[in-house]
Amino acid sequence: MPLVSCILATKDRPHFLARAIDYYLRQTLPDTELVIVDDGSQSCEALVPRAPHITYLRLANETPLGTKLNLGIEASSGRVIQKLDDDDYYHPRFLEVMTSALSSSGRFDVIAGVERLLVLISATGDLVDAGGGWFAGGTYCFLRDTWKQHPFRDVPGGRVLPRGSSRSRHAAGVRPRVVHPGAPRPAHLDPYGARSGAAVHRRAGRGRH
Template sequence: MIELPLVSCIMPTANRQKYIPFAIQYFLAQDYPNAELVIIDDGKEPAYSLIPDNPKIKYFYSEPIGTIGIKRNKACEKAEGEFIMHWDDDDWYAPDWISRQVEAQNKSGADITGLNQVIFYSPSIEKRWMYMDTDQEKPWLCGATMAYRKYFWEKHPFIDIQVGEDYDFVWNSGAKIFAMDYIHGFVAILHAHNTSIKPVENPKHKKQAVGWKEPTQETES
């Protein structure tokens, strides 16, 4: 049997003890067997007690590192996989998310794959939205859904900024991008401490309310 390539899911985090167990749970539920979760934590208190003893999970704690861009670079440095995938600590990923991303990477020939249509959910107000990219000049991919090969990151590391490092990675790297159609494979959770740009704050993209059904493992063609 041919061994599947190693996938490194990178998860920068800080002071997110409330969310970390769920992020780990979603990772361990993946049907893709050859993956690792690389957690970079520079919060006030380490989250050691929340990290299970599992060889697939690599946890690194340190004093404050800097911006999200720098933390992503640190995580990519620690990653041993051929593929790198973003794994946000406060979002939901379907159990076949990694498998679908690897398939998209291999079939599309793109440098970066991800979603340009994203379901956002706000638990505090129990509202859900579909976030849609309509910009033809500067196509967008959701940072929390990005995947790319490690060698591409080595040529185009993230810049040292706290918000928008993922936009820069797409727009200024000269990357060929591919938008997956697996919109029910990921749900972005909105809360008071998001570091990414919320859909209502970014006028560049069109957002429209849509009907909702609970995310499932069903694929879309």
């Protein structure tokens, strides 16, 4: 398995970032690196372990999410790219499952993603099924060559979950789906994910934007 570069964009959420780093460090897949891109008002560098496989990029100005992700990928060196969100839980086998789904497709122009996940409402402790039919942006797994042809774009958007909630993904039983971003016209990845399978194809290059 080639080196897997995990790209994590964050901003002014040190409590989430600390947990996200911990989830990364628990991953069972070897040969990975983590690139953190932070444009918050205060630096979170003190939370980042000093390790050769973890890179912290501090941006001086507020930066759109798509640009942050592209900067993170440019600073990485892996052949496989895995997008992570700072407020998500990732099972220790998450990277194993995603990279396996990507490689088993037998193609070089695909994006693997999870379309069914659980949402933990921290205020009540309830674990809610978020349903299917859409791909979570924090689960995108793809090859660097795919990104070169379809880099992330800057799109308007916001949080789809209420404040104080976080998503929870478990590798056991999860079957990532694979979509094909190839298209006759230029296309770009959507950093926020898509609300339906059809939207994934459009935003990945099939159809109009």
